[in-house]
Amino acid sequence: MSTQTTPTGPATLDDSEPSYIDYETFLDPSFTPASFANTLVLATNNPSDTPLDLSTPLSRVLFDIQEIDSHIDSLTTRSALPLLQYTQDNAEASNHILTQLQTQITALNDSYAQLDREVTQKHAEADQVRAVASRLWDTLRLARAVSRCLQLGRRLEAQHAELIGTAPAASSSTSSSSSSSSTTTITTTMTTTSATASGPGRAGGGSSREDHRALVRCAHTLLALREVFAGAGTPGAEGYGLDRVGVVRTLREGVVGPIERAVRETAERVVREFSMMGGVSSSTSSSSSSSSLSMSAATFAQLEETKARTVSALVALWLLTPAPTKSGERWVPSLMLQALEGYLRLALQSSIAGLSRALATLPSLEKTLAEVSARCQNVVALEAVLEGTKPPAHPGVPAKQAAQVGGNMLQPLLTYLETGSLASYYWRTMASSLAPRVQEIIAKGGVSARTLRTNRQSVGDAIRECVARGSQLPSAVAAAAKGTSRASETKEGGKHWEREVAVMVASVVNNLGR
Incomplete structure (x- = not known):
């Protein structure tokens, strides 16, 4: 029977050639030797027989093997020449491809060597450069x-x-x-x-x-x-x-x-030494007119110089405050706030200590109240300076955070102290610290306690006038501190500081007993 050569090898025998082998069974993907052997045994034996005859299925298997072997021999014998021709054609094609590739490989190697000389080596030199x-x-x-x-x-x-x-x-x-x-x-x-x-x-x-x-x-x-x-x-x-x-x-x-x-x-020292009422003498009377006359020693130029020096110190402390290190962290001018808080604390400590001694020795009360009111006037002047000073732009603080601090230097201080004004903070803090001192004087008894009780009314009036006078600034100081006249505030001073007057008077008078 004739065969023909295909691109993949010699063709198989004609499908019409008779064969005893069931190729479909062997080519089935689900074929297993054990299942096939079991089928042969059952087909050639009776399941009820005790001795099994294995010679018949074995002969069947051997016959199939011999059939396949003879079939292979027949195919190789008939297709020997086509197979040899096919192999020769493949070898010749491979040699032809190899010859063509060898030329290309040689050219590629030459190109790579040239590329290595012109690019790789120069790139290494360029990388060093x-x-x-x-x-x-x-x-x-x-x-x-x-x-x-x-x-x-x-x-x-x-x-x-x-x-x-x-x-x-x-x-x-x-x-x-x-x-x-x-x-x-x-x-x-x-x-x-x-x-x-x-x-x-x-x-x-x-x-x-x-x-x-x-x-x-x-x-x-x-x-x-x-x-x-x-x-x-x-x-x-x-x-x-x-x-x-x-x-x-x-x-x-x-x-x-x-x-x-x-x-x-x-x-910090400039802030601590701030005083626009430095001309107030120790013998200042209780009248507001004499307080204004005592300012004649301080000229307007000197007041302006004091304000300018203080503003420079505040701006320096504002700028020297470290910027926030974390994103979203709230920034406050802590150095400036600490310096101002120290100034207020020092003024309060001096006033409380002096007033406590004066209440025990009433002849010195007038002089002490003048000093206390002068310190409060300095606090009010400082408040005016802070209110009229625009904070500088801090390079390390975003504009959005800087805007939250406030439009002037006073706002962050008021927020920090949790108060509405520095004068109110001054008087209320002093009143809270003064009440225990008065109770201590009364508890000790003696001439000081009796004199203080006897002069209850005059002491209350003196404190009331001290608070009213200390909460206002003379016109010259107000103009130098804020640049605007405080005449309108002076007219409404009694009404504006009514609560502070009541708190201060009560801290002394209400603790004198009967």
């Missing part, structure tokens, strides 16, 4: 950052010299030093700065050469230095890597740190 350029750029960026830090450090030293009133000496020292010795200059001038920071030429201390405006300039320079130092550990930031530079560490520890502390202490 890139690494060198990157390191040079990092060095240049770091050098610029160091140079900026040194310039800011020199500027800070000069501004601090202006603040403490030694600017000419600092200028001559700077001009005599060369640019190559900047590190030594900063280190040595740090010693001079630290020594002069506690000297007599301090801001607010009365030196004729000091410049309180240098407080704000120092604060801005310190903020610029903070911004540069903050990026020391952030890759890509301006100050990245500065913490590894020795001269910058020396600058930070030897110049910036001491000057920042000195600026902060100077600003």
Whole structure:
């Protein structure tokens, strides 16, 4: 029987050729030898017979195997030439493909070698150049950052010299030093700065050469230095890597740190020494007219200077307050609030202690009440200064958070103290602390207690007038503190401070007993 060659091999025999083998059974995907053997045994034996005849199914299997073997022999014998021809054709095709591929492979290898010479090697060289350029750029960026830090450090030293009133000496020292010795200059001038920071030429201390405006300039320079130092550990930031530079560490520890502390202490001292009623003498009478006459010693220019010095100190403390470190964290000018709270606490402590002693020795009550009212007038003047001062823009605080603080410097202080006005806070705090002192005087008895009970009415009237007088400012001080006339407030003073008067009078009179 003839066969034909297909692309995949010789064709099988004609399907019409008889065969005793059931190929469909063997080609069934579910075929298993055990199942097939069981079928043969059951087909050739009676299930009820005890001895099983296995020779018949075994002969059947052997016959099928011989049939398949003879069929394979027949196919190979008949298809030998087509198979050999098919194999030869495949070999020739493979050789042809190999010959064609060999040419392409040779060309590809040549191209790869050329690519390696022209691209890979040059890329390696270019990568080295890139690494060198990157390191040079990092060095240049770091050098610029160091140079900026040194310039800011020199500027800070000069501004601090202006603040403490030694600017000419600092200028001559700077001009005599060369640019190559900047590190030594900063280190040595740090010693001079630290020594002069506690000297007599301090801001607010009365030196004729000091410049309180240098407080704000120092604060801005310190903020610029903070911004540069903050990026020391952030890759890509301006100050990245500065913490590894020795001269910058020396600058930070030897110049910036001491000057920042000195600026902060100077600003806190200016706030602590604030007084626009400094001309009030110890012999001030109980009348409001004599309080106004005692202000003749303080000129309007001096009051303006006091206000300007205080505003500079407040702005410096506002700016020096650290910015929030976490996103969404609420920011408040904590340094300014602490300084103002310390000022109020000191005024209250002095007033409470003095008034407690005066109530025990009534002849000194008039003088003490004049001092207490003068301190309250200073508090009211400070409130007017804060109310009329717009807070500066803090570089580290988002505009949205800065707007929440308030439109003036008074609002965050009132929020911090949880009060509506500083005068009200002053009188109410004093009244709460004064009541136990009065009870202590009465409990001790003696001449002081009897005299205090006897003069109950006059003491109450004196305290009432003290509160009314202390809650108002003379026109000159009001104009200097706020820039507007307080005549309308003076007319309504009795009504405006009625509750504070009642609280103060009650803290003394109501604890005198009968």
